[in-house]
Amino acid sequence: MEELKQRILQDGEVLDGDILKVNSFLNHQIDPQLMQRIGQQFKHLFDDQPVTKILTIEASGIAPALMTGLAFNVPVVFARKSKSAIQNDNSYHADVFSYTKKVTNHILVDRKFINPTDHVLIIDDFLANGEAVNGLIQVCNQAECTLTGIGIVIEKAFQKGGQQLRNSGYRLESLVRIKSLADQHVTFMED
Amino acid sequence: MEELKQRILQDGEVLDGDILKVNSFLNHQIDPQLMQRIGQQFKHLFDDQPVTKILTIEASGIAPALMTGLAFNVPVVFARKSKSAIQNDNSYHADVFSYTKKVTNHILVDRKFINPTDHVLIIDDFLANGEAVNGLIQVCNQAECTLTGIGIVIEKAFQKGGQQLRNSGYRLESLVRIKSLADQHVTFMED
Numbered sequence: 001m002e003e004l005k006q007r008i009l010q011d012g013e014v015l016d017g018d019i020l021k022v023n024s025f026l027n028h029q030i031d032p033q034l035m036q037r038i039g040q041q042f043k044h045l046f047d048d049q050p051v052t053k054i055l056t057i058e059a060s061g062i063a064p065a066l067m068t069g070l071a072f073n074v075p076v077v078f079a080r081k082s083k084s085a086i087q088n089d090n091s092y093h094a095d096v097f098s099y100t101k102k103v104t105n106h107i108l109v110d111r112k113f114i115n116p117t118d119h120v121l122i123i124d125d126f127l128a129n130g131e132a133v134n135g136l137i138q139v140c141n142q143a144e145c146t147l148t149g150i151g152i153v154i155e156k157a158f159q160k161g162g163q164q165l166r167n168s169g170y171r172l173e174s175l176v177r178i179k180s181l182a183d184q185h186v187t188f189m190e191d
Numbered sequence: 192m193e194e195l196k197q198r199i200l201q202d203g204e205v206l207d208g209d210i211l212k213v214n215s216f217l218n219h220q221i222d223p224q225l226m227q228r229i230g231q232q233f234k235h236l237f238d239d240q241p242v243t244k245i246l247t248i249e250a251s252g253i254a255p256a257l258m259t260g261l262a263f264n265v266p267v268v269f270a271r272k273s274k275s276a277i278q279n280d281n282s283y284h285a286d287v288f289s290y291t292k293k294v295t296n297h298i299l300v301d302r303k304f305i306n307p308t309d310h311v312l313i314i315d316d317f318l319a320n321g322e323a324v325n326g327l328i329q330v331c332n333q334a335e336c337t338l339t340g341i342g343i344v345i346e347k348a349f350q351k352g353g354q355q356l357r358n359s360g361y362r363l364e365s366l367v368r369i370k371s372l373a374d375q376h377v378t379f380m381e382d
Contacts, residue, residue, distance in 0.1 A: 029268045029304045030253075032261035058250035059269065062221075066254050070223035077220045078250065083274075113220045 039067025094135035114143040130161025230258025270298040285326035305334040321352025
């Protein structure tokens with residue numbers, strides 16, 4: 001998605017430790033028009049699939065997921081994070097380790113919002129090691145729904161998450177794939 | 192907003208302790224089409240104001256705020272919650288006590304996203320005692336921006352937040368105002 005590449009080059013900040021900060025349009029301040037075009041692009045990419053529900057994780061996943069749900073005209077479910085590991089029978093749950101924050105979040109989704117007849121599209125803002133997406137896949141497995149695919153706004157293709165998901169046979173579509181953040185410089189994968 | 196009242200009557204759950212759970216379309220599962228109409232309604236209500244930025248708080252405020260930003264064609268900033276009180280000179284900050292969760296969250300907004308020339312519209316999903324909105328007002332005061340108004344999806348009018356804000360002279364528009372949740376029954380204020 002060319003517009004997104006240009007926006008990353010223009011407004012993204014590369015920090016030490018291979019961190020790309022896109023706080024000005026995705027993670028803290030959000031550009032709603034760009035988000036709408038991102039949602040429409042995911043609709044375009046997964047238009048051959050009978051999607052009934054969008055699944056994401058709070059908080060930064062909500063904006064792209066909501067706009068994807070708007071484009072598909074289906075509900076959006078966001079997994080809630082909890083510091084405590086308290087489980088209850090009414091929820092699907094998984095543990096998600098954050099490499100950025102060095103903390104394990106327990107994520108919860110109320111059982112009533114995903115059921116075996118659902119065709120779920122997972123949407124998230126970033127894919128690096130794949131921890132968050134793998135947590136959402138566990139939720140889908142517990143729900144015994146059909147996992148239609150995974151849509152990612154920004155994939156750090158030099159980390160292992162994307163390759164592992166593709167090797168496992170999941171349909172993964174990333175709007176931009178970053179090859180390297182070395183020397184404070186963003187290099188994209190060739191299309 | 193009649194559609195929202197009907198949706199609350201149809202899908203809302205009233206729990207002990209005057210809690211209204213609207214997990215099925217606002218707080219956990221989101222109805223994107225309803226959110227878009229909510230955003231358009233806030234645009235209609237504040238259309239006489241020169242809004243340059245929408246301000247909300249993660250996570251449940253993001254969906255209505257994003258759709259309001261889409262309607263106004265302005266950026267949306269969401270305050271981030273942090274358990275730690277670590278402050279830095281790059282952020283506006285406030286303490287927000289949650290009566291529901293019995294915990295104080297420290298909220299942070301990067302200084303670069305709100306400045307004195309901004310006309311800010313605060314949007315949030317719920318207003319009860321007004322803790323979250325008052326935290327966002329503190330952020331606006333620190334930024335020395337113009338606070339255009341406050342838009343709330345669901346106001347619990349039997350709690351003190353709304354009256355206090357109106358008494359203080361803030362322009363507050365709530366899409367629905369709940370008079371009572373007694374006996375597991377939702378009663379709305381008369382329009």
